[in-house]
Amino acid sequence: MTDETLPAPEMLAPAGETLPVTTSIRGASLAWITFGNTLLSILTLGIWSFWAKTRVRRYLWANIQIAGDPLHYTGTGFELFKGAIIALLVLALAFVPLSFLSAAGYGGAAGPIQISTFLILTPMGMFYARRYRLSRTEWRGIRAGFSGNVNDFIMRAMGVTVLSLFTAFLFDPLRQAYVDRYFWNHSYFGTHKFRSTFKVGDFVYLYVIAWGLAALGIAKGLYEFGPAILLGFTNAAAGESGFQMKGISLLSVFLSFGWVFPIALLFYALYRIAYWRALVTATHFDTVSAKSRLTAWNFIKIIAVLIPCFIVFFAGIIALVIALFASSKIQGGLEWWVFGFLLLLVLAANLFISGLWAWLWTAPLVRVLVRTTEIEGTLDLAIIDQSTLPSPGRGEGLLGAVDFTG
Template identity: 25%
Template sequence: MTDIVDDNAPASTPAVEPAGETLKFSTTIIPGEFLLLSLKNGLLNLITLTLYRFWGKTEVRQRVWRGVRLNNEAFEYTGRGMELFIGFLLALLVLGLPFLIIVFAVQFMGPEYAFLVILPFYLFFFWLWGFGVFTAFRYMASRTTWRGIRFQLKGSATEYGFTYIGLVLLSGLTLGWTWPWAERLLASKIWGELRFGDRKLRFRTERAEREGIYGPFAIGWFGTIVGYVLFAVVVVGMTFGMAQTMPTSTEPGALPPIAFMLTLYGLMLLAAPFALLIWSPYQAAILRSVAAGVSLDGASFRLKVKAIPLWWLTVTNLLVLLVTLGFLMPWVQARTSRFIVERLESTGEAELAAAHQATRGPGSGEGLADAFGFSAI
């Protein structure tokens, strides 16, 4: 029996590959809208002896993430304050236990053998710092979604910690001259392991190296030496001048006069903007270099940040935090986020629609980052 063919039946449709998208970043963040939130968080931190900061930080992130848009669709932060609090408690355990071991070991062994315990702890501290940086990024990635798809950070925090401690020691041996290379290498181990769902981002070192970083680093390195010399000359001259005009104390070990200490701290405060200024070309260059190395499918990135605007942002942020005793931290974070997003561009296309959902990630927050005080936002 012959098969009957229906000429009106629809033909099978071949699978359509997801179309690539050009990535366009924009922001709706208005720093002024964070002023009341800053006041609320500051007051609640005072009342709760800073325990509210985990929930306050979560609310700040939620607002900042919503204000960052990719192709006019907002990001979303899904983390919770309780996760950050639990992470902090775990970090206290990780940091407190080794410290107690050192205290008891020194008492048992005697001060002359203290270095046998302190040196390993010193190395462990640097490893823990690197470990904390990686886990902080991993947590924030896992709590960041776009179009309902989570980000995730693969790789090993343990390996990152060992890499970090090795690069820190190498930088010390080379008087800091290997640190620009090390900083770019550390960035590659984070951005090269980041995924949007199951879509892998890549870090292309050859692209990152097109942005020169050693020239700006040399400006900061030699400028720091010159600045230290000038500062020492001013302090010595000030000390000599005050010694000539003030009566000599007859008490051995007398403390410096209050006027001298206030003047010294005032000079340090005045010197801080200049110190930040000579390092601003390097800070801008390393940001541009890292951004240039990141790619997703056929899309590459560019961060159009220059030294003077970055320096002004940093100086004014620090001044605001100093004057307000840290109360306006959310305002500073919103302002900084807007500054970065406004200067972020992309060329090429990425197949965002082909991304599949990622696992949720760690159950607790970046406790070590909070304990060390280096959480990004």
């Protein structure tokens, strides 16, 4: 888009009215994009995955509209590829010497250093990934941006992460809230800054209940079935046939403590919904504020379609495999064509699963998050200049390498 084609700055809405946030994302379209990306990634042994991620982002960004104008993602697959190469070099420089140290008999020292390295690299990857994504996001020709001190963020993020780990994730909401609040407080649209008043204190009790139920289930399971589990490992080590726990049935496990985990998962899901709703509502930009109307019912409608479809899909795969084995004459091993067919089946299943997931989960999830978000207030684009914040030339390869939480 050239300067001549840019719309003139204007007041987007009169005071008190809601700026419409809409989306035209279609599950079938995203499924075909994901299907093609998965196929090309398999054929290129994973190299296409960087361009695949770019294609998905461009589609999602372009189909989210604010006040009738879509977002634009300007990143490229090659930038993500460069980021991944640099990430591999960073990880090699960090961990290859530690491997030699461990091989030399200093494994006790190498372990803590490896953990510390991950604690440093993970927030670093998150920081630069946020900066890259925002620098490649535009609306009405104005670029978003991200500022902040990476060293300050790393130290604080490490602190709350260690606190979360040492409390068995009881304080994990504190870590999540710090990261999200920091990111929004250092995000920009053009020359103007976002502001976040986010806090988790009003609904953290949902997480505490989920955590408490999970801890109760684990403790009860270890107390009642720990000796049987230990005996099973002891018998297996003594040479008995396989790992066995006599007298223990799945029903007895469920009646004893297994029932608490579905309830814990339910409370955690409610916590995540409340978390998102509060995070969006606490986000402000100049005189504009966001608000989320997300509810549990929005997710129930998605899951009610997702789960039955995947059950039918996997049931069909299992039935096909059973029929395949039943028709094969096994004499000392499977026939060669059976292995070939199973390999093709796995590849085909991977393709269809990626497409189904995009159709039945990713697209509906993004749609509901967008449609339940409202933007209230007025925005005068005449006072917002183009961003002058740094625009990195590579993507978030380090984040993909070290951030296992996604």
